[in-house]
Amino acid sequence: MHPPFSREKRHIALALSALPLVMFNINELLLFGLPIIFNPTLILPFVLVPMVSFVLVYSVMALGLVNPVSTIVDWMTPPFLSGYLATQNSLAGSVLQIAVIALGVLIYRPFYLSYAGKSSSDSKGILRKMEIERSTLKSFLGDVNQSMGSYISKHEVSQRISKMMNRGEFVMFYQPQVNVKDSTFLAFESLVRYRDEYGNLMPPSFISDFQILGAIKQLDEMVIDLVLADMKAFPVLAGCKVGVNISAETISDRDVVDNIAERLHYYKIPPTSLEIEITEEALLEDHEQISRNINALQRLGVKVAIDDFGSGYASFPHLLKYNFDKVKLDRSLLLNVKEERGQNLYQLLAKISEVTGCALVAEGIETDTEKTFVESCGIDTCQGFYFSHPLALEDAVAWSKQQMKETALETLESAE
Incomplete structure (x- = not known):
């Protein structure tokens, strides 16, 4: 001084x-x-x-x-x-x-x-x-x-995260994906939530805290472990699949494929039952490493989806550059279908599967009108509050069993 x-x-x-x-x-x-x-x-x-x-x-x-x-x-x-x-x-x-x-x-x-x-x-x-x-x-x-x-x-x-880690617990919720033409289809998207020491459930606003601390990869690793542990309760042998969202930092990491393979082996979950979902934002990272990781995951048997497509980051060339198995159309695209231009755009996006060979999922279906419009665009797999809110593990497993039961009844009735 x-x-x-x-x-x-x-x-x-x-x-x-x-x-x-x-x-x-x-x-x-x-x-x-x-x-x-x-x-x-x-x-x-x-x-x-x-x-x-x-x-x-x-x-x-x-x-x-x-x-x-x-x-x-x-x-x-x-x-x-x-x-x-x-x-x-x-x-x-x-x-x-x-x-x-x-x-x-x-x-x-x-x-x-x-x-x-x-x-x-x-x-x-x-x-x-x-x-x-x-x-x-x-x-x-x-x-x-x-x-x-x-x-x-x-x-x-840091204090908030430390308190969360020591006093409450992170839990996974699961939102069903429904195929309107195939009753045997079973799939969920996993969503991380936090339950405090009093049992109150909190939304995932804490994810930004992990990003600020540079600990988002650690959160992804914890989420993958939680999901794979929960998947033991799902009917994976009946073809049930569960999607896990991971961040740009994680999908760009050189060790991510080895880590996922090791955890799948540890929990004895078949790779074909797991889907990795990455957002459009992740595509702004290291393109070459992401491409290598996507290909390696697919060789392992894990499906890879691009989540929230149309939310504003990626473009059509990315769909040709990366070998995705599934494209999930963001709900924001549905908000404009009341107008003709919005309908034309959604119908155009619905043809993505014809060009790329990717399966399509319409996210954010909340009304019967939206469901009817999506079906008219030729999209069979849907996700949203119209079908179900995110479910706790026990409820998600019960949903799966109910779907399997209804499918069995339909098969029996058709046989008679």
Whole structure:
């Protein structure tokens, strides 16, 4: 920090602006650049002060004059108090911190006075320099403010996730997909939810928290494990399939196929019962690695679907570039079918299967009118609240058994 012997208003203003941060040990503003950005003369004390401070602290503690540090103190603890707490509640620790700060001021003083003396000799030069410093300081303070805001946000997110992991549980819900022409068809899309310690079910808003922390792949791995464990209860031998959504980061990972293969083997689930769903957004990642992973999953026996197609990211060339098994048309496309242009677009998209060979699923069917329109477009497989809301595991298994029972009755009746 610039020592308290400055008489220049701009330097006093800088010191005052930094004071609230320094009171809570937030020194990035002062350590990372300002002394050197504003004048290279201060490079030497910038390096010298921490070295001399270390020698002083080490020597005093080695001589036994101050208790050694035995407690980890939060980094935002104010100076002097942190010294007191870290040295076993010893006032000597606070005194040592005062001595270190005073020593730093004494080392900086001659260098600063030299800089201030040179700058005051040229009136035009000082005015120009003041403008540059003002602009640099404004930009720098803005970056610091943004950085601190980001840190605080991540800290809050981290606390939320930690609380979720320790107090509640992540559970999977399953929304049926229905083939209006094939009663033997059994398929579900898995959807992750969170149940808190009081049994309340929460929507998947926490997914963005995992993304902020850079832990979305870990969430995907946990979801895959939960789904595969649940699939033991599904009639997979009767052809039941379950889709799992994974993120762009996961489908781009080099090890994703090996990891999925290992988990399938661990849970003894046939690969043909699992479907991996990736969103259009994922296609903006590493194209070559994604293509390799899709092909490897398909060789393994796992089906791969593109989810939420038409929501705004991908384009038709992606359907030719990647060898998808299934395309799921986003509900947003259905919202415009009341108009002729919207109907024409949906009918055009319904012909995707003729070009790519992909199976089609119409997502978001909520009304009888929407169901009738989708069927008229030649799409047989549907998903949405019209057929069922997402179901807990027990209810999803019961749905499967009911469908199988109805199919058996239909077969028996047709045979008679």
